Amino acid sequence: MRTMLWMRRWLAVGLLAVIAFAPAAASAAAADLVPLRFVAEAAGATVSWDGDSYTVTVVTDDGVTATLQIGATEAVVDGQPVPLGAEAVLVGDRTMVPQSFMDSLLAMPVTWDPATGEAAADPYMLKARRLVRDLMNGELTAVYDQLSPALRAALPYEAILQIGLQLAPYGEPGRAQVLGAAATAVHQNVDLLVPFTVAPLKATIRFDAEGRVDDFRIDPYAPVQAAGSPAYADPAGFTEEEVAFGEAPWVLPGTLTLPAGEGPFPAVVLVHGSGPSDRDETAYAVKPFRDLAQGLAARGIATLRFDKRTYVHSQKFASNPAFTLQEESVDDALAAVRFLAGDERIAAGRIYVLGHSLGGIALPRILDQDEEGLIRGGIAMAAPNSMLDTLWAQNSILVEAGQLPPEQLDFIRPQLDMLRDPAFDPDNSPKGYLLGTPHYWHDLVPKASGLLKQLDQPVLFLQGARDFQVPVSEFESLKADLAERTNLTFELFPRLNHLFTEGEGEIGLISEYLVPANVPEYVVQTIADWIASNP
Template identity: 45%
Template sequence: MLLKKSFRKKCLILGLTISLSIPTMAMGKESVSGLSSTNQSMDLIEQTEAFAVSKSINLLDIPRFVTKEQSKAVNKGLNIAKDKQNDRFVHNAVQFVTAMEAGKYGQALKFSSHALKKSISEQWLEIYWNTVLQQLHPQLGAFTGISGAEVIESNKVHTNVEVVLQFERGAYPFTIRVDKTGKINDFLLNSFFGPSAAEPAYSNPDLFTEKEVVIGKGEFALPGILSIPKGKGTFPVVVLVQGSGASDKDETAYALKPFRDLAHGLASNGIAVLRYNKRTFEHSVKTTADQYHTVDKETTNDALLATRLLEKEKKIDDDQIYILGHSQGGMMVPQMINQDKRDNIAGAIVMGGPARTIQDVILDQFDYLLSIGQLTPQDSAFFKEQFAMLNDPNFSGENPPAEFHLGQSVFWDSINDIKAAEMAKRQNNPLLIIQGERDYQVVSDVEIPIWKKELSDRTNVEYRLYPKLNHFFTEGEGEMSTPMEYFTPANIPEYVVNDIAAWVKSKPD
């Protein structure tokens, strides 16, 4: 029990601190099916607790707690439409949660899709549900039941039903993803439900249209939105690729929606934009349960599938398909170019992307958070030990050390040797590298000199530095940003959108 509590605390701190490249935390060594031994059960308990704490993080170092403002927003904002209780999707979502509440996990699985059943078990559901209640209890009190449910969104992949979990001191939304047949295909415990940034002033909906699209197919198909300028076309297009964690098409980070801002700003400037829900967001549980989850599955592969979709769009100039990768997405841009066998990527924008390995970047974050009192010396030491294991040349994701506790070890093994600037040195695709100078997650004074040194022999790389911007490219005051800035609604400034638009329109080569 002491080990279990200690591990839970470390996983909570991990959700608070790691920024940029946290994998979906769970299923490190064992598949959830066929568990039998006590040791295997403890592994599942520990890993699932990590999953419950951290899987909804978008880009790291976002505070993992419910503020008073958030709690008020939930209590005021969730008005449930009673007349939707008879809807088939709502009914099945409610029955799924009701079965878990009653401890009937086998019955809950009967409402699940074949794809979800392949990923989880009754035991997995039992541990997941009890862990959710344990994590929310300190702030919201005892669970009292379901206070309502409604369809909040339908896209070409899922109908999303929000089931409201009612507690003694407030409510918490739980998103259930239902497939076209009415089966539960995934679910996601929401991480923020307070105010968010309004549409930016520079967005002009009269100048563009939007349509739903699907990236890929099968179990991990992703819903997306293609914003297309009005007019005859053809138009250049930018594919937006998120940072780490479970991120929606807007790359929502608490009160911020940076990808929504970029999409509407660029589309208002005559540039098409494709954005989509990330795999770890749309298929959170199934991704978590994949013990062979890699950074290519999470980021690279879906971005390349997006470029293939654009080949077929009549109003898109398929010679001008650009990638914009933010944070982890920016770090993976050279990997995308390397794996672009169809030669679709005309160029790329690296937005707050690290030049070094992920371990180096995260360890710098730890030092900063330690300096401002948001990380204890003991926890800092714990994580440094964990990353030392990753830096060992003999580290194996399929057979990690017994002391490795950062979750999906195969994922870490797939990302820990990537050095974006060094990789880009051997490429020819034009790059625009943009960076906020107040970004504490990817520090410009450290990363930009490395980019410039490695790419010094290239003539088609441009740089833009923005003194007031943080990791999500919103403005703030002070020398360095803090995690709390992400709770303040704000838009990406128009000058950033204009810089990107001007670079794309210049047809860099």
């Protein structure tokens, strides 16, 4: 499974200044210059001009003041000199300065179109900055007024107050800076960097079609350069479509990757590991699901990968304290299967489900609940047989590797014993139970092999020999428990870790995930060959 709460590790990053200016080169071309007033006012700033001293003063919507003179190469921003990157010049009656300076001053990009003479700011960026500013300033009523009805229902006013209290250990917040924006079939999303004095955070704000805040996430900010598409992914060999499926309030956005040609194509639904995950199953520098989707497309196999419910609807989902794997993964995987079955470009009777890590635990449940008989078979990558045994082995490996203190095992052992007790009641968990949401963990106690023994769909099991998160012992446990089934295939890859990228040494630890890498082509080929042999 992907990183547990107890083992979340974030890259060390330096504290960021309240305003992170990145001046352009001193030889900025004229094409890089933009009209200060138009750009600033598009972002809600006010601009004043002193004709006697040829000085411009800008006050941003969040109170940052900048002054500069025509002919100067520096501005004074809140009392501090800041390079412009080029000389401020007058062109007609317009003060022209580098675009990079304005982006930094406004803490967001504003586009300037010289052909139309218009500047434009993304309205969602403006709304997102306002929301974060209200939250950091304790303007909770203003925050609440911006929420969608669905989010209000899940997040009462008192919960907004709790979010503010949870941020207190991070110290004083600095100025929110827009990192980027992107649209999906469900939301308009804006990412912002908030530089607290203790550690920076990233806030992701999600807007619905009416422009209301429909959900948001606040995560540690740990920028990592992710791997690009694998060499075996030929862009001419596939197309990718933005899609949405499911029912409100849990509609999910995803990517349907289709091979070139007419079809109909066999297709695979990709089901994530634990924790909030995007459609690529991005883990630091690795994007396993993107690699699989694009690699399988080159072999004539379509895929549907989607943003996980806990990623898209984080706050709404977390409002249910009794959620289980059913709500987290199973329901959405089945909705994805039904979505594919309704697409004439997908071959009837040739839909497969691939579950990675926790998704491998979900796989037997997905196959079992396929009442319409739409799923031909399953693929389990790094699948646990027993979640409790996996958690113990995972902790033991990390203690032995010096990644966790020995005391960690003294904590984990009694937690697992409580869960294994037949008398464990998730509605009234025993005193001292601290592992996590009791309903969720109680639901994960049964072995996956118990249900798999009752099913008849073919399943391909893939395992990396260097996996510390779901060790080889779980692969061997599944193999032993399911020895009487004849339509199961087991493949062990000596050099692969939990994310199915290659490495050296006996065990691949989290540090390996920070290295940009792709899922090897032989893994993709193994899956494609198995699908071909199970039409």
